[in-house]
Amino acid sequence: MGLFDKFGKLAAERASLSDSHPFGIRIDEMYSPTEGSIQGKRVILAGTNNYLGLTFDPDGIKAAQRSLELEGTGTTGSRMANGSYAGHSALEEELVDFLGRRSVIVFSTGYVANLGVIGTLASAREVVLLDADCHASIYDACKLGGAEIIRFRHNDVADLERRMVRLGDRAREAIILVEGIYSMLGDQAPLREIVEVKRRLGGYLLVDEAHSFGVLGAKGRGLAEELGVDSEVDILLGTFSKSLGAVGGFAACHDAQMDLLRYASRPYIFTASPAPSAIASVRSALKAIKERPELRRQLWTNARRLYQGLAESGYQLGPQASPVIAVMLKSPHEGLAFWRALIEKGVYVNLVLPPATPGAVTLIRCSVSAAHTPEQIDQIIEAFASLRSPVDLVTVGA
Amino acid sequence: MITQEAILERVIMLIGRLAPPGTPIYPDTDLAQDLGMESIKVMDMLMELEDEFDISIHLNILMDVRTPAQLSHAILNLMEHADGTV
Numbered sequence: 298m299g300l301f302d303k304f305g306k307l308a309a310e311r312a313s314l315s316d317s318h319p320f321g322i323r324i325d326e327m328y329s330p331t332e333g334s335i336q337g338k339r340v341i342l343a344g345t346n347n348y349l350g351l352t353f354d355p356d357g358i359k360a361a362q363r364s365l366e367l368e369g370t371g372t373t374g375s376r377m378a379n380g381s382y383a384g385h386s387a388l389e390e391e392l393v394d395f396l397g398r399r400s401v402i403v404f405s406t407g408y409v410a411n412l413g414v415i416g417t418l419a420s421a422r423e424v425v426l427l428d429a430d431c432h433a434s435i436y437d438a439c440k441l442g443g444a445e446i447i448r449f450r451h452n453d454v455a456d457l458e459r460r461m462v463r464l465g466d467r468a469r470e471a472i473i474l475v476e477g478i479y480s481m482l483g484d485q486a487p488l489r490e491i492v493e494v495k496r497r498l499g500g501y502l503l504v505d506e507a508h509s510f511g512v513l514g515a516k517g518r519g520l521a522e523e524l525g526v527d528s529e530v531d532i533l534l535g536t537f538s539k540s541l542g543a544v545g546g547f548a549a550c551h552d553a554q555m556d557l558l559r560y561a562s563r564p565y566i567f568t569a570s571p572a573p574s575a576i577a578s579v580r581s582a583l584k585a586i587k588e589r590p591e592l593r594r595q596l597w598t599n600a601r602r603l604y605q606g607l608a609e610s611g612y613q614l615g616p617q618a619s620p621v622i623a624v625m626l627k628s629p630h631e632g633l634a635f636w637r638a639l640i641e642k643g644v645y646v647n648l649v650l651p652p653a654t655p656g657a658v659t660l661i662r663c664s665v666s667a668a669h670t671p672e673q674i675d676q677i678i679e680a681f682a683s684l685r686s687p688v689d690l691v692t693v694g695a
Numbered sequence: 696m697i698t699q700e701a702i703l704e705r706v707i708m709l710i711g712r713l714a715p716p717g718t719p720i721y722p723d724t725d726l727a728q729d730l731g732m733e734s735i736k737v738m739d740m741l742m743e744l745e746d747e748f749d750i751s752i753h754l755n756i757l758m759d760v761r762t763p764a765q766l767s768h769a770i771l772n773l774m775e776h777a778d779g780t781v
Contacts, residue, residue: 424751424753429738429739429742443755445751445753445755446753446754446755447745447751447752447753447754448738448741448742448754449742450742459746460745460751463745463749463750463751464751651733651735652733652734652735652736657733657735657736
């Protein structure tokens with residue numbers, strides 16, 4: 298048996314797609330946070346998670362350039378072995394201040410932050426309760442740690458409570474894992490109600506704010522801030538690769554003892570630390586989140602405009618207006634045709650196919666940016682609307 | 696006390712609802728290879744089984760489970776070790 302024979306099914310599925318498919322898509326040129334070139338065509342980018350549009354922010358670019366000149370292109374090793382750069386520590390201090398927490402650890406990516414924190418805390422004797430729609434990084438982290446993994450139905454607080462009651466005394470030490478904004482449907486966790494269950498039954502609450510940091514809350518700290526339950530969330534997890542426009546991740550805790558993870562977390566210890574230029578641009582982006590709340594307001598204005606426009610065009614969407622807008626289609630085949638047609642019309646979005654989607658539906662996933670102009674949002678709506686009737690690809694109310 | 700046969704019967708009934716219509720399901724049917732059940736579907740099925748038997752079934756058992764017979768054996772094992780649920 299060959300080394301790659303086990304991927305035969307995957308190879309057959311890949312072969313059934315033509316060359317124009319979303320899983321090897323290449324953006325040949327970037328013109329701005331919201332425009333690029335794909336297959337020689339200028340497109341509006343509405344599938345990049347660039348929520349605040351800070352990837353081209355002049356201050357961020359200057360900060361990264363300065364860092365490149367002063368600190369070089371990479372750290373060439375882990376923080377444990379090679380030491381931290383001044384920027385790593387400064388960013389952690391700035392996040393401590395911004396989030397009002399006592400400990401922050403910066404990781405190399407958001408995925409690694411989840412592996413590094415959840416995978417270390419949720420060890421073999423622990424039990425974790427995770428929302429069924431949690432991101433793959435959370436599942437992988439639980440597997441890495443070896444904890445007993447119990448799923449509860451997505452955003453169903455009664456279902457969480459039922460499962461905690463079944464656990465008996467073990468529920469008091471269980472780790473509950475949810476997300477601020479879910480990456481596929483764009484809906485938010487019912488965090489107040491989850492906190493209420495935690496108050497009654499115990500447990501520790503970890504919230505991945507990957508899609509909600511910089512997006513929700515009066516200061517942009519995320520859903521826990523938005524709902525006034527930040528003090529009840531034991532650990533916040535986040536990424537630098539969405540609203541902060543670079544790459545990296547973090548964990549933030551009210552308990553200073555989380556710093557012990559620096560000596561226990563293998564994904565922290567045994568991987569290269571973030572490039573100093575990325576850290577420099579993240580520090581600049583964090584400053585923008587603090588000082589420019591108008592970015593958040595514009596993001597939500599754009600998100601509501603797109604959500605409303607697509608709803609009025611007759612599409613079945615995710616349950617609430619959000620910077621992540623999911624359009625539900627009938628089948629993978631139709632999803633692929635729809636995705637290609639949108640590229641032809643100058644709009645780039647994400648196609649997400651089962652089994653990676655909740656409920657095994659096919660999703661066209663749009664992500665909105667504060668940098669989208671009203672005209673661009675309208676162009677996206679027009680592209681969708683033009684595909685609605687003639688091609689009849691969409692299931693409404695299915 | 697519930698028997699493994701009774702659990703197996705209910706497991707097969709539940710799998711029947713999730714598998715492609717008309718597919719025969721035997722105790723040694725491979726959930727992934729024979730029924731094409733994706734991991735998400737199998738995980739959803741575990742949630743149904745937790746409610747059916749009112750026990751906690753952690754995902755980790757899937758590492759050793761490929762067939763309805765193995766699944767019913769794992770559930771019986773969990774029930775025998777659960778507090779006050781058998």
